[in-house]
Amino acid sequence: MTEVTIDLYHGLASTCSKKVRLCLYEKGIAFKSHLLDLQKFEQHQPDYLKLNPNGVVPTLVHAGKPVIESSIIIEYLDDEFPDVPLKPKDSYGRAAMRLWTKYSDEVAYKAVYAPTWHKLRHRAAEGLSDEARNDTLSRVPSAERRERWARMAEGGYSEQELEEAYDKMKACLDRAETTLAAAPWLAGETYSLADIAMIPFIDRIRNLRPDFLPEGTYTHLLDWYRRLSSRPAFKKAFEFTDDPRAKELPNL
Numbered sequence: 001m002t003e004v005t006i007d008l009y010h011g012l013a014s015t016c017s018k019k020v021r022l023c024l025y026e027k028g029i030a031f032k033s034h035l036l037d038l039q040k041f042e043q044h045q046p047d048y049l050k051l052n053p054n055g056v057v058p059t060l061v062h063a064g065k066p067v068i069e070s071s072i073i074i075e076y077l078d079d080e081f082p083d084v085p086l087k088p089k090d091s092y093g094r095a096a097m098r099l100w101t102k103y104s105d106e107v108a109y110k111a112v113y114a115p116t117w118h119k120l121r122h123r124a125a126e127g128l129s130d131e132a133r134n135d136t137l138s139r140v141p142s143a144e145r146r147e148r149w150a151r152m153a154e155g156g157y158s159e160q161e162l163e164e165a166y167d168k169m170k171a172c173l174d175r176a177e178t179t180l181a182a183a184p185w186l187a188g189e190t191y192s193l194a195d196i197a198m199i200p201f202i203d204r205i206r207n208l209r210p211d212f213l214p215e216g217t218y219t220h221l222l223d224w225y226r227r228l229s230s231r232p233a234f235k236k237a238f239e240f241t242d243d244p245r246a247k248e249l250p251n252l
């Protein structure tokens with residue numbers, strides 16, 4: 001492990017945080033962990049908003065400078081710590097990789113967030129008075145997220161909204177299966193940031209809806225999942241225990 005110059009602000013169950021933890025462990029980069037309790041709104045505290053004005057995790061701080069957005073963070077790490085390279089060597093491979101990191105942000109994230117938040121909704125604003133809840137919500141920096149949190153505190157998503165999310169999950173599984181039928185890894189012949197960006201979402205779909213991935217279906221995708229989840233870095237990143245707070249927080 002390298003000397004610690006990195007701080008990671010992250011969530012235990014957060015898919016975007018798992019992306020970054022997996023990249024750090026694959027590269028053997030030591031970091032100081034700061035786990036935030038998202039359902040207790042710690043990501044909206046004024047000091048954290050100075051690092052990440054969007055009020056979300058993860059945030060990486062390297063040599064005193066914050067880097068935000070999980071897909072940008074993993075590319076930053078690969079640029080700064082190139083000893084274990086995780087980008088394809090050729091331009092076409094890197095283009096394929098970036099299509100997947102973009103897809104993870106724009107499509108896969110949106111497919112899983114409603115059922116994920118719905119599952120954890122009982123913890124949102126738990127134990128807060130109405131006044132404290134309204135005060136907390138007023139600190140959420142974007143109107144879209146404020147409305148999401150208000151809905152969690154009021155009972156979560158409808159059946160129809162969850163069904164729409166499940167359709168999006170199936171579309172993610174189909175797309176990954178098609179790609180993996182043609183090559184061993186998402187961006188081609190080598191394990192890359194494309195796989196790191198997508199595995200938290202495939203893992204989350206598997207966790208929320210195991211019935212979508214029964215044995216005998218999605219054979220290429222499930223083979224990829226098995227290869228990836230047997231890597232030591234996967235276990236460290238997904239069953240994260242390198243922070244005393246990990247014991248107190250829910251993981252999915």
Ligand SMILES: N[C@@H](CCC(=O)N[C@@H](CS)C(=O)NCC(=O)O)C(=O)O
Binds near residue numbers: 068
């Ligand atoms: N595009 C951002 C999304 C970050 C994001 O939405 N993080 C979630 C956890 S996966 C979060 O912080 N949620 C808490 C909130 O919205 O208050 C990234 O990839 O870093």
